[in-house]
Amino acid sequence: MKIGVLALQGDFDAHRRRLEELSAEVVLVKKPEQLNEIDGLVIPGGESGTFLKLLGEEGLAKLKDFVRAKPTFGTCAGCILLATEVENPKQAGLGALDITVRRNAYGRQIDSSIREGRFLDDPIEMVFIRAPKIERVGPGVEVIATEGKDPVLVRKGKTLAATFHPELSDDRRIHQYFPEKASEAHESRSEQRQRARFRYRRTLTSGKSGIHTTLGSSTNAEVRTPRSIQLLHGHA
Ligand code: GLN
Numbered sequence: 001m002k003i004g005v006l007a008l009q010g011d012f013d014a015h016r017r018r019l020e021e022l023s024a025e026v027v028l029v030k031k032p033e034q035l036n037e038i039d040g041l042v043i044p045g046g047e048s049g050t051f052l053k054l055l056g057e058e059g060l061a062k063l064k065d066f067v068r069a070k071p072t073f074g075t076c077a078g079c080i081l082l083a084t085e086v087e088n089p090k091q092a093g094l095g096a097l098d099i100t101v102r103r104n105a106y107g108r109q110i111d112s113s114i115r116e117g118r119f120l121d122d123p124i125e126m127v128f129i130r131a132p133k134i135e136r137v138g139p140g141v142e143v144i145a146t147e148g149k150d151p152v153l154v155r156k157g158k159t160l161a162a163t164f165h166p167e168l169s170d171d172r173r174i175h176q177y178f179p180e181k182a183s184e185a186h187e188s189r190s191e192q193r194q195r196a197r198f199r200y201r202r203t204l205t206s207g208k209s210g211i212h213t214t215l216g217s218s219t220n221a222e223v224r225t226p227r228s229i230q231l232l233h234g235h236a
Pocket of ligand 1: 044045046047048049075076077078080103104129130131132
């Protein structure tokens, strides 16, 4: 898996180092066309408003397409960019993960701190720097790590977002988790697609009437109509 780290601004080099320590092939992404070469992307911490300015409309559109299709991990400002809803102030972004995030939510006194949280039920160090807070987690979004009562690492399928900076701790678990989960989520989607293709082909070759009959018995309730089949094939 070739992993890109968005390298427009902020804390990208620490992510690169950590991923390389874990033997990943890393590409520092500075131009939109580099998104075509990678299988997954890390959007680092920094200043989410500055990221948006540097990306521009075209960069943002290209990044939106990427994030919809491929595994992405946003940390801190990256988490803010992935959220569907941003407060303090309101800000548009990639709208990829159904969460509400409040920027700079910890106020001035503790705007940066190192705290202990829990990752998959085990203790883990978390570095927070002018961190956002995840105030709402939408349906289907799993909470993977918490600090106190707050969700601080969440995931839906191939999209992962953390309000802290795992690249600044010595612990490598989170950077190990991302490619593992990302490729699982990715594989299971392509497996689903292949299963649907196989059923579709069987229906066509068996000569029986009715895509609906065969696909009706599918375990995947969405796969019922020729239109869904087109979508699964990526033609629509
Ligand atoms: N406060 C920053 C923002 O609003 C995020 C801080 C960070 O990435 N460490 O974008």
